[in-house]
Amino acid sequence: MKAEPESRFENGIDVRFSIDDLRAREKPEGWDGIRAYAARNHMRNMNAGDKAFFYHSNCKEPGIAGVMEIVKEFSEDKSARRPGTPYYDPQSSKDNIRWSLVHVEFRKKFAVPIGLKELRELGKPGGPLENMMMLKQGRLSVSRVSAEEWKALNEIADEKAKEAGLKHEMTKLVK
Template sequence: MPRPWKRLAGTSGPDKKGLSGKRTKTENSNELSALVENSNAQTTSDSKNHGQNLSNYWLMKTEPESRLEKGVDVKFSIEDLKAEPEQTACWDGVRNYQARNFLRAMKLEDEAFFYHSNCKEPGIAGLVKIVKEAYPDHTQFEKNSPHYDPSSKKDNPKWFMVDVQLVRKLKRFISLAELKTYHQAHKTSDGPLKNMALFTRQRLSIQSLTQEEFDFILHLEEKEAN
């Protein structure tokens, strides 16, 4: 049975407080279709340049607030994941080539931060793990899906997804604002978040993390917010 649709933040720009209404479409396959031929070379280059280690740690963005797209509510919060059978869901709807390639690089038991995006207070809400490696995203073939891509073929699918399972909610919510404070400080002190993709590649809905970045952020849940 198909899991609830999730609209994943992707190419809509940095998270901001006080957004006017709902955000516009992101990672839209129709907008990307004209760029298909040129994307593969760029994607390969991006993968090589974005940190030599496509580590086993990730950050995955999703929208926790209701927003209708083609009549479908694309909301998917950490509470929605928690309510799923076995607290597991497919991570569908990614329509960006770099983010897709990160999905395909994920391995079983890889850990990822569950990140609330495009909402009043963006930030990291919890921890998930990969329980099924990349396989074709069924929503690309469903005409009533917000993520339908008529240019994708079943014998040669463009888009992939993984299954994630909730590990736990963090002991406290770690906001984008707090992470940005550390990022700015670490740029001058050579700290672990100095090159964090959340700020250097903020449009990506799927981002790789180094172990140093992951460990530092996880440690923050034990500290009081700045």
């Protein structure tokens, strides 16, 4: 799931959001503003307890910054119906709910992010990410990650941390 850690304005409102912003939240955060049907549909298939990578997008060094957990399954993204909000959609109404959100909580910030250049290398033919949806549909802000991709990426993150002599920052809930 992608978010932008550097300032970007929509309807005059800064929509920047980083893994550090999520870590600072004291209650679950609604992952709102998704305005692509394919991304919305991926969120509608998420279950409480599912984990997701937090990907920093549209910034100096894009890449996977850590992990979050889906703590509340999809519900209406009501901001779509509120004029003046960053992602207002005049075609969305109570009778025509077009957009959804899920609620997430911080679980882990990688000690060393997995950058986009590295992800692309891993996505080459024969690599562990050769079929990764995010690399094939890069503009999509929410996409599926297979169990094999999830395992490979977490192992890579652990190895990068070990090589750097660092530890991931984790929520107290994670064992």
